[in-house]
Amino acid sequence: MAQALSEEEFQRMQAQLLELRTNNYQLSDELRKNGVELTSLRQKVAYLDKEFSKAQKALSKSKKAQEVEGLLSENEMLQAKLHSQEEDFRLQNSTLMAEFSKLCSQMEQLERENQQLKDGAARAGAAPAGSLVDGELLRLQAENTALQKNVAALQERYGKEARRSQPASEGQGDPPGGQASTVPAPMPLAEVELKWEMEKEEKRLLWEQLQGLESSKQAETSRLQEELAKLSEKLKKKQESFCRLQTEKETLFNDSRNKIEELQQKKEADLKAQLARTQKLQQELEAANQSLAELRDQWQGERLEHAAALRALQDQVSIQSADAQEQVEGLLAENNALRTSLAALEQIQTAKTQELNTLRDENAGLAADLQQQQTEYEELMGQKDDLNSQLQESLRANSRLLEQLQEIGQEKEQLTQELQEARKSAEKRKAMLDELAMETLQEKSQHKEELGAIRLRHEKEVLGVRARYERELRELHEDKKRQEEELRGQIREEKARTRELENLQQTVEELQAQVHSMDGAKGWFERRLKEAEESLQQQQQDQEEALRQCQEQHSGELKSKEEELQGLRDQLQQAQEERDCHLKTISNLKQEVKDTVDGQRILEKKGSAALKDLKRQLHLERKRADKLQERLQDILTNSKSRSGLEELVLSEMNSPSRTQTGDSSSVSSFSYREILREKESSTVPARSLSSSPQAQPPRPAELSDEEVAELFQRLAETQQEKWMLEEKVKHLEVSSASMAEDLCRKSAIIETYVMDSRIGQYLLTSLTPPPNLASDLPFPLLLPHCLLSSCNSAKALTRPQLLEGMGKSRPGCPCVCLSLTSALPFCLGIYHCSALLSPAWLCLSLPPLLSPSLLSVVPRHLVSLWLLPVSPVSPLEVFILSM
Numbered sequence: 059m060a061q062a063l064s065e066e067e068f069q070r071m072q073a074q075l076l077e078l079r080t081n082n083y084q085l086s087d088e089l090r091k092n093g094v095e096l097t098s099l100r101q102k103v104a105y106l107d108k109e110f111s112k113a114q115k116a117l118s119k120s121k122k123a124q125e126v127e128g129l130l131s132e133n134e135m136l137q138a139k140l141h142s143q144e145e146d147f148r149l150q151n152s153t154l155m156a157e158f159s160k161l162c163s164q165m166e167q168l169e170r171e172n173q174q175l176k177d178g179a180a181r182a183g184a185a186p187a188g189s190l191v192d193g194e195l196l197r198l199q200a201e202n203t204a205l206q207k208n209v210a211a212l213q214e215r216y217g218k219e220a221r222r223s224q225p226a227s228e229g230q231g232d233p234p235g236g237q238a239s240t241v242p243a244p245m246p247l248a249e250v251e252l253k254w255e256m257e258k259e260e261k262r263l264l265w266e267q268l269q270g271l272e273s274s275k276q277a278e279t280s281r282l283q284e285e286l287a288k289l290s291e292k293l294k295k296k297q298e299s300f301c302r303l304q305t306e307k308e309t310l311f312n313d314s315r316n317k318i319e320e321l322q323q324k325k326e327a328d329l330k331a332q333l334a335r336t337q338k339l340q341q342e343l344e345a346a347n348q349s350l351a352e353l354r355d356q357w358q359g360e361r362l363e364h365a366a367a368l369r370a371l372q373d374q375v376s377i378q379s380a381d382a383q384e385q386v387e388g389l390l391a392e393n394n395a396l397r398t399s400l401a402a403l404e405q406i407q408t409a410k411t412q413e414l415n416t417l418r419d420e421n422a423g424l425a426a427d428l429q430q431q432q433t434e435y436e437e438l439m440g441q442k443d444d445l446n447s448q449l450q451e452s453l454r455a456n457s458r459l460l461e462q463l464q465e466i467g468q469e470k471e472q473l474t475q476e477l478q479e480a481r482k483s484a485e486k487r488k489a490m491l492d493e494l495a496m497e498t499l500q501e502k503s504q505h506k507e508e509l510g511a512i513r514l515r516h517e518k519e520v521l522g523v524r525a526r527y528e529r530e531l532r533e534l535h536e537d538k539k540r541q542e543e544e545l546r547g548q549i550r551e552e553k554a555r556t557r558e559l560e561n562l563q564q565t566v567e568e569l570q571a572q573v574h575s576m577d578g579a580k581g582w583f584e585r586r587l588k589e590a591e592e593s594l595q596q597q598q599q600d601q602e603e604a605l606r607q608c609q610e611q612h613s614g615e616l617k618s619k620e621e622e623l624q625g626l627r628d629q630l631q632q633a634q635e636e637r638d639c640h641l642k643t644i645s646n647l648k649q650e651v652k653d654t655v656d657g658q659r660i661l662e663k664k665g666s667a668a669l670k671d672l673k674r675q676l677h678l679e680r681k682r683a684d685k686l687q688e689r690l691q692d693i694l695t696n697s698k699s700r701s702g703l704e705e706l707v708l709s710e711m712n713s714p715s716r717t718q719t720g721d722s723s724s725v726s727s728f729s730y731r732e733i734l735r736e737k738e739s740s741t742v743p744a745r746s747l748s749s750s751p752q753a754q755p756p757r758p759a760e761l762s763d764e765e766v767a768e769l770f771q772r773l774a775e776t777q778q779e780k781w782m783l784e785e786k787v788k789h790l791e792v793s794s795a796s797m798a799e800d801l802c803r804k805s806a807i808i809e810t811y812v813m814d815s816r817i818g819q820y821l822l823t824s825l826t827p828p829p830n831l832a833s834d835l836p837f838p839l840l841l842p843h844c845l846l847s848s849c850n851s852a853k854a855l856t857r858p859q860l861l862e863g864m865g866k867s868r869p870g871c872p873c874v875c876l877s878l879t880s881a882l883p884f885c886l887g888i889y890h891c892s893a894l895l896s897p898a899w900l901c902l903s904l905p906p907l908l909s910p911s912l913l914s915v916v917p918r919h920l921v922s923l924w925l926l927p928v929s930p931v932s933p934l935e936v937f938i939l940s941m
Contacts, residue, residue: 091360091363098353105342105346109342112335112339116332116335119328119331119332122324122328123328125319125327126324126325127517127521129317129321130318130321131514133314133317133318134510135313136310137311137314137506138503138506138507140307140310140311141503142497143303143307143505144303144307144499145496145499145500145503147300147303148496148499149496150296151296151300152493152496154292154293154296157289161285161286161289165282165286168278168279168282169274172275172278172279174277175271199259199260199263200255200256200257200258200259200260200263201256202256203256203259204252204253204255204256204258204259205252207255208251208252208255213253290604290608293601294605297601311481315478315481318474325467326467329460329463329464329467332460336453336457336460339453340453343446343449343450343453348440350442354439443870448541455548459523459524462523462559463520466520466562469566470516473513473562473569474572477509501583505576505791508572512565512569516562516564516565519558519562523555525557526551526555530548530551533547554583656858660795660799664792664795668788668791675784807905890905
C-alpha cells in the first residue's frame with residue numbers, strides 16, 4: 059500500500075492533514091472562548107440572583123417592621139387595659155377601706171356605749187336608777203309587792219289572834235282593852251319588814267334588768283365580732299387579690315418592656331444591616347460597572363476575532379448548529395430567568411416583558427445574522443446603562459431616606475428614653491391605694507394617651523412618607539421612558555417632603571417642650587407620692603398587727619385540733635390492729651374446722667369401707683363354718699365316712715380358689731411364701747394324679763381320734779394365724795390409705811406438668827396381651843410383653859382416665875392381690891390366675907430389693923400398682939406411680 063502511493067498524493071494528504079489540524083485548533087480555541095463567555099454569563103446570573111434574594115429579604119424585613127409596629131400597638135392597648143383594671147381595683151379597694159373605716163367607727167361607738175352601760179349598771183347597784191321615771195316605777199312596783207305580802211301576813215296574823223281571843227273571852231271574860239294593848243305592839247316590826255321587802259323587791263327587779271341588758275350586750279358583741287371576722291376575711295381576700303394583681307401587672311409590664319427593648323434592638327440591627335447591605339450593593343454595583351467596561355473591551359476584540367473566524371466557521375455551522383441552538387436556548391433561558399428576577403426586584407414587569415420579547419427575537423435571529431445580534435447587544439448595553447443610572451438614583455434617594463429614618467430613629471430613641479423614665483415614675487406610683495394615687499394615675503393615663511396619639515401620628519406620618527416613597531419608586535419604574543417628567547415630579551415630592559420634615563421638626567420641638575413641662579409636674583407628683591406612701595405604710599402596719607393576732611389565735615386552735623386528730627388516729631390504728639388480729643384468728647379457726655371436717659369425712663369413709671369388708675368376710679366365714687360343721691357332723695355321725703375328713707382337708711388345701719387367692723373369704727392373701735409352699739405341695743400330688751392315676755397311694759380307710767383332734771387343732775391354728783394376718787392387713791390398709799392420699803396429690807402434680815395428650819384406653823386393654831401372642835407364646839415370653847405394654851400405657855394414662863376405665867369395667871371380675879418379693883417362679887401362678895380370671899386386674903408391688911432374675915424379665919420403668927382391698931364383684935381402683 060505504501061508503494062502504491064505517489065509523492066504527490068502523499069503531499070496532498072499531508073496538506074489535508076495540516077488543514078484539518080489547523081481547523082481543529084481553531085475550533086478548540088473558539089470552544090474555549092465560548093466556555094469562558096458562558097462561565098462569565100453564569101456568574102452574572104448568580105450575582106443577579108443574589109441581588110434579587112437580597113431585595114426579597116429587604117421586603118420581608120419591611121414586613122417584619124410592620125409586624126413590630128402592630129405588636130407595639132397591641133402592647134399599648136394592653137397597657138391601657140391594665141391601667142383601666144388598676145383603676146377599677148383601686149376604686150374597689152377605696153370603697154372597701156371606707157366601709158372598713160365605717161365599721162371600725164361603729165365598733166368603737168358600740169364599745170363606748172357598752173362601757174357606759176356597764177358603768178351605769180355598777181352605779182345602779184349603789185344608787186337609784188338612771189332616770190327618775192324608771193326609778194319611781196321600780197320603787198312603786200317593789201312597794202306594791204311588799205304591801206301585798208304585808209297585807210297577807212297581817213290577815214293571817216289577825217285571823218289567828220281572832221281565833222285565840224274568842225275562847226279566851228268566852229272562858230275568862232277578859233276586858234277588851236287587853237287586846238287593844240297587844241295589837242299595836244308589832245306595828246314597828248311590820249314597817250321594818252315592809253321596807254325590807256320593798257328594798258328586796260327593788261333589788262330583784264334591778265338584777266333582772268341588769269341580766270337582760272348583759273344578755274343583749276353579749277348578743278350584740280357576738281354579732282359585731284362575727285361581722286368583724288367576716289369583714290377581716292373579706293379584707294384578707296381583697297388584699298391577696300390586690301397583691302396577685304399587682305404581681306401580674308408587674309410581670310406583664312416587665313414582659314412588655316422587654317419585648318419593646320428586643321423589638322427596638324432588632325429594628326436597630328435591621329437598620330444597620332440594611333445600611334451595610336446598601337453599601338455592599340453600591341460596591342458591587344461599581345465592581346459590576348468596571349467588569350462591564352472590561353467585558354465591553356473584550357467583546358470588541360472578540361468581535362474582530364469572530365469576524366475573522368466567521369469565514370472558517372461557515373463550513374462547520376451545519377454540524378454545530380444543533381449544539382449552538384441548545385446553548386443559545388440555555389442562554390436564553392438563563393437570560394429569561396435573569397430578566398424575570400430583575401423585573402420582580404424592580405417591579406417593572408410590563409417593561410421587562412417587552413424587552414424580553416425583543417431580546418428573544420434578537421437571539422432567534424442570532425444564528426441567521428451575527429451583525430443583528432451585535433447591534434441588539436449594543437442596544438441592550440445602552441438600556442443597561444440607563445437602568446444602572448436609574449438604580450444609582452434610586453440608591454441615592456434610598457440613602458437620603460435612610461438618613462432621614464436615622465434622624466427619626468434618634469428622635470424616637472430620645473422619646474422612648476423619656477417614656478421609660480415616665481414609666482419608672484409610674485411604677486413607683488402604682489403602689490398608691492388612696493385618692494391621691496387615683497388622681498395621679500388619671501393624669502398619667504391622660505398623658506400617656508396624648509403621647510400615644512402623638513406617637514401614632516408620628517408613625518402614621520412616617521408610614522405615609524414611606525408609602526409615598528414606594529409609590530414614587532413604582533412610578534419611576536413604570537414611567538422610565540419619561541425620565542425628565544419623573545425627575546421633576548421627584549423634585550416636587552422632595553420639596554413637599556422637606557416641608558413635612560420641617561413640620562415634623564416643629565412637632566418634635568413642641569413635644570420636647572411638653573416633656574420639660576412634665577418634668578416640672580413630676581416633682582409635685584413625687585412629693586404627693588411620698589405622703590401617700592407614708593400613710594399607706596402606717597395602714598399596712600396596723601393591718602399586719604391585726605393579722606398577726608389572728609394568726610396566733612388560729613395557730614393555737616390548729617395545734618389543739620392536731621393533737622385531738624393524732625389521738626383519734628392512734629385509737630383508729632389500735633382498733634385496726636385488733637381487727638387484723640381477730641381476722642387472722644378467725645381464718646385460722648376456719649381452716650382448722652375445715653381440716654377436722656375433712657379428716658372426719660375420710661375416717662367415716664374408711665370405717666364404712668372396713669365395716670362393709672368385715673361384714674362380708676363374716677358372712678363368708680359363717681357360710682364356710684356352716685359347711686364345715688355339716689361335713690363334720692356327717693363324718694362324725696357316719697363312722698364309715700371319716701375318711702372324707704382327710705379328703706375335705708386335702709380338697710381345702712388343693713382347691714383352686716385357695717391356690718389363686720390364698721383365702722377367698724379373707725380380706726387379703728396369706729404371705730407369698732406360704733402360698734408357694736401350698737402351691738408346691740399341691741402341684742406335686744396333682745401331677746402324680748394326672749400322670750398316673752393308678753399309682754395314687756391308697757387313702758386310709760379310717761382316722762383315729764387322735765388324728766381328728768390333730769386336724770381340729772391345725773384348723774384352729776390356721777384360723778388364728780388368719781385373724782392375725784387380717785389385723786396386719788388392716789394396719790396395712792390404714793397406711794395404704796395415707797399412701798393413696800399422697801399418691802393422689804403427686805398424680806395431680808404429674809397431671810399438671812407431664813400430661814400432654816389423653817389416650818382413651820383403659821388399663822384392661824393394655825394389660826391383656828394380644829390374642830395371637832397369648833395363644834402362641836409361652837408365659838415366660840408373654841409376661842415381659844404384657845408388662846411392657848402395661849408400663850407404656852400406664853405412663854400415658856392419668857388417674858381420672860384410670861378411674862373412668864375401672865368404672866366401665868365389667869362387674870364381677872375377681873380381685874387378685876399379689877406382692878412379689880423375690881420369687882420369680884410365682885409368675886407362673888400369675889399366668890394361671892390371669893388365664894382362669896379373664897378380666898383380672900393384677901396389683902404388682904416391686905420393692906427396691908428385687909432378684910436379678912425378675913429384673914431381667916421386668917423393665918426398670920415398670921409401674922408400681924397398688925390395689926385397695928375390695929369385694930370380688932367390685933371394680934378395682936389402681937393408683938400408678940412411676941418409679
